[in-house]
Amino acid sequence: MSATTKKIIYALSAIALFLLPFLIEDFRVFQVNLVLIYAIAILGLNILTGYGGQISLGHGAFYALGAYTSAVLISQFGMSSYLTIPISGVVCLVLGVLMGFPALRLAGHYLALATFALAIAVPQLLKYKGIEHWTGGVQGIVLEKPTPPFQFELFGNELSEDRWLYFVILAIALGLFWMAHNLLSGRVGRAIMAIREQPTAAAALGVNLTFVKTATFGLSAAYTGIAGALSALAVAYIAPDSFPAFLSISLLVGVVVGGLGSISGAIFGALFIQFVPNVADEISKSAPWAVYGAMLLALAYAAPNGVMGILKNIKKRRQA
Amino acid sequence: MNKKLNRFGILISSAVLAFSGLSASAQPYDTGATDKEIKIGNTNPYSGPFSAYGSFGKAQAGYFKMINDQGGINGRKINFITVDDGFSPPKTLEQARKLVEQEKVLFFFAPLGTAPNSAIHKYMNQKKMPHLFVQTGASKWGDPKNFPWTMGWQPNYISEGKVFAQAILDNQPNAKIAIIYQNDDSGKDLLAGIEAGLGAKKDMLVARETYETTDPTVDSQIVKLKASGADVVIHGSGPKFAAQGIKKVAELGWKPTQYVWQVSSSIGGVLAPAGIENTIGVITSAFFKDPSDPQWKDDKAMLEYQEWFNKYMSGSDPTDGFYIQGYINAQTVAHVIKQAGNNLTRANIMKQAASINDLKLSLLLPGVNVQTSATDFYPIERMQLARFDGKAWVLFGKTYGD
Numbered sequence: 001m002s003a004t005t006k007k008i009i010y011a012l013s014a015i016a017l018f019l020l021p022f023l024i025e026d027f028r029v030f031q032v033n034l035v036l037i038y039a040i041a042i043l044g045l046n047i048l049t050g051y052g053g054q055i056s057l058g059h060g061a062f063y064a065l066g067a068y069t070s071a072v073l074i075s076q077f078g079m080s081s082y083l084t085i086p087i088s089g090v091v092c093l094v095l096g097v098l099m100g101f102p103a104l105r106l107a108g109h110y111l112a113l114a115t116f117a118l119a120i121a122v123p124q125l126l127k128y129k130g131i132e133h134w135t136g137g138v139q140g141i142v143l144e145k146p147t148p149p150f151q152f153e154l155f156g157n158e159l160s161e162d163r164w165l166y167f168v169i170l171a172i173a174l175g176l177f178w179m180a181h182n183l184l185s186g187r188v189g190r191a192i193m194a195i196r197e198q199p200t201a202a203a204a205l206g207v208n209l210t211f212v213k214t215a216t217f218g219l220s221a222a223y224t225g226i227a228g229a230l231s232a233l234a235v236a237y238i239a240p241d242s243f244p245a246f247l248s249i250s251l252l253v254g255v256v257v258g259g260l261g262s263i264s265g266a267i268f269g270a271l272f273i274q275f276v277p278n279v280a281d282e283i284s285k286s287a288p289w290a291v292y293g294a295m296l297l298a299l300a301y302a303a304p305n306g307v308m309g310i311l312k313n314i315k316k317r318r319q320a
Numbered sequence: 321m322n323k324k325l326n327r328f329g330i331l332i333s334s335a336v337l338a339f340s341g342l343s344a345s346a347q348p349y350d351t352g353a354t355d356k357e358i359k360i361g362n363t364n365p366y367s368g369p370f371s372a373y374g375s376f377g378k379a380q381a382g383y384f385k386m387i388n389d390q391g392g393i394n395g396r397k398i399n400f401i402t403v404d405d406g407f408s409p410p411k412t413l414e415q416a417r418k419l420v421e422q423e424k425v426l427f428f429f430a431p432l433g434t435a436p437n438s439a440i441h442k443y444m445n446q447k448k449m450p451h452l453f454v455q456t457g458a459s460k461w462g463d464p465k466n467f468p469w470t471m472g473w474q475p476n477y478i479s480e481g482k483v484f485a486q487a488i489l490d491n492q493p494n495a496k497i498a499i500i501y502q503n504d505d506s507g508k509d510l511l512a513g514i515e516a517g518l519g520a521k522k523d524m525l526v527a528r529e530t531y532e533t534t535d536p537t538v539d540s541q542i543v544k545l546k547a548s549g550a551d552v553v554i555h556g557s558g559p560k561f562a563a564q565g566i567k568k569v570a571e572l573g574w575k576p577t578q579y580v581w582q583v584s585s586s587i588g589g590v591l592a593p594a595g596i597e598n599t600i601g602v603i604t605s606a607f608f609k610d611p612s613d614p615q616w617k618d619d620k621a622m623l624e625y626q627e628w629f630n631k632y633m634s635g636s637d638p639t640d641g642f643y644i645q646g647y648i649n650a651q652t653v654a655h656v657i658k659q660a661g662n663n664l665t666r667a668n669i670m671k672q673a674a675s676i677n678d679l680k681l682s683l684l685l686p687g688v689n690v691q692t693s694a695t696d697f698y699p700i701e702r703m704q705l706a707r708f709d710g711k712a713w714v715l716f717g718k719t720y721g722d
Contacts, residue, residue, distance in 0.1 A: 241408065
């Protein structure tokens with residue numbers, strides 16, 4: 001592809017992304033927002049699992065903590081919604097680094113179990129009465145959606161709260177994807193992957209295992225925490241029931257469906273965990289998860305390396 | 321003369337025409353209602369850890385199927401669109417918005433669960449969308465001042481607390497009452513109801529203990545309650561803890577009158593684990609006819625219910641109490657739709673829901689009714705007490721509640 005065609009493609013995609021929310025109904029915009037949010041969370045987990053080779057079954061916990069950090073700061077301290085997003089990221093970064101220390105000693109399945117413990121503990125801890133005046137206990141916290149700072153109409157659709165939030169989320173998502181891309185295709189990314197493949201060899205080559213492993217965990221948790229904070233804004237309500245242990249599994253499903261170790265795969269993973277349960281429910285009310293399971297199996301069989309695996313194969317065949 | 325009369329006639333008929341033309345153009349329909357159909361939205365947990373509650377939605381779907389087979393309500397079929405939310409609040413909001421904004425339902429009916437309903441509470445009120453007869457026992461659904469489009473249905477925990485208080489005042493006016501309750505909104509609501517019901521005699525409440533769902537047992541709390549010298553114990557505890565509590569009371573050789581709230585009145589889930597011999601004489605409250613209770617075996621309403629069940633719910637468990645509650649709730653909304661007649665605007669649906677006057681549904685216990693007003697958004701508030709005789713709950717005494 002020549003440089004000009006690339007530029008044209010970028011310009012067209014930018015226009016498409018700008019127009020998209022005005023071409024669809026408000027509630028569809030809300031769904032697109034959820035997809036973008038899941039994509040950020042999945043990307044975070046993919047940094048850890050796909051690139052770092054460490055399995056986490058507990059990222060739902062960071063998602064929940066990000067959401068709660070943001071919601072508590074808004075409802076209790078009257079902080080601006082936008083300001084709470086980076087704070088949630090930092091809080092989860094710190095917690096992620098702390099969680100990264102045991103991760104140094106626990107490998108493979110043991111790490112999966114340790115993080116799973118986090119996933120099942122957090123929803124219950126959120127109900128703890130000592131923090132109830134902040135978290136609202138089982139009743140959760142009701143939030144106001146951020147209102148758009150200005151008004152205009154396009155194709156007869158006004159810039160609603162959901163559409164405004166779409167642009168906020170899109171900007172953050174693009175920034176985070178760009179950052180992940182730069183980070184993972186450079187020195188740091190090579191160090192992370194070297195540890196995944198051969199930790200001993202990586203250490204011998206001068207990679208600081210302790211630092212890189214904990215930093216990967218922290219970064220991954222920060223991404224997922226930011227996604228959680230955005231979900232609190234998009235849904236405008238959070239409760240412990242919003243973050244069941246199953247959420248962590250869903251995120252992992254998203255990573256695998258999209259493709260391990262692939263940045264753009266996160267989008268496909270997010271589309272899967274957002275829409276396939278809805279489709280499953282439409283097919284069968286009595287056993288929606290059986291339908292979901294069947295679809296997952298079919299996908300695992302047809303695309304063992306995720307959606308990105310298929311796309312790569314198609315590209316290869318064309319070039320061949 | 322003839323000519324004059326003719327002219328007069330023309331004048332009248334044209335006036336009538338103009339008038340009917342006017343009323344036709346006024347179209348007393350909101351989106352979701354037509355001459356042929358009324359669209360109703362609903363969410364239920366058909367998947368996930370709370371999927372047992374999905375029985376509510378299945379029963380409602382079955383009820384509307386029967387209504388449609390019989391020709392619908394006022395000539396309109398009911399298109400009941402019920403979708404899965406897995407008891408996840410974000411999913412509830414997403415599904416509810418899909419039903420409101422895309423499927424364009426006339427109103428929302430009986431979504432299940434406290435947290436899922438909290439997620440759509442504000443949304444429904446902003447959209448001025450009737451959010452009727454929500455299926456949860458929390459007390460916050462009856463707040464017409466702040467949330468004029470949301471209404472509860474089943475007796476909430478405050479009403480139940482009041483019923484217990486009134487019954488104790490009637491039967492043991494000099495009782496000393498001890499209560500153990502779950503330290504969350506449901507338990508606190510129950511306590512608030514008891515205190516309100518006792519009114520000036522609040523001193524009768526001599527001991528209160530709470531527990532957390534994470535506690536291993538409630539043994540130490542029961543020991544403290546006994547030390548207070550109380551002769552009535554109210555168990556406002558979840559099923560597992562109610563069973564532990566009743567068992568501990570027996571182990572201590574203590575013989576108070578024991579009340580257990582409806583949530584923990586399952587014979588298999590609570591009384592059996594507590595030891596059946598320890599539970600004889602325990603009192604609970606009820607508001608609908610239990611399909612597994614032999615006393616309703618030949619009851620006309622129950623026979624009709626069983627017939628419907630066999631036809632529309634075949635293969636399901638007929639003793640599951642969730643089905644019958646879903647069925648009665650659907651009957652309530654069918655009444656509202658019938659009352660709304662041909663004026664199918666959201667405002668009128670809400671107005672009809674808020675003016676139900678002493679509606680007797682035959683599957684509710686005799687004496688229990690549905691009653692609402694512009695300031696009373698708690699449809700069912702009456703309950704009757706039942707005592708366990710070692711085999712079944714036996715109803716006794718009068719009906720309590722407003």
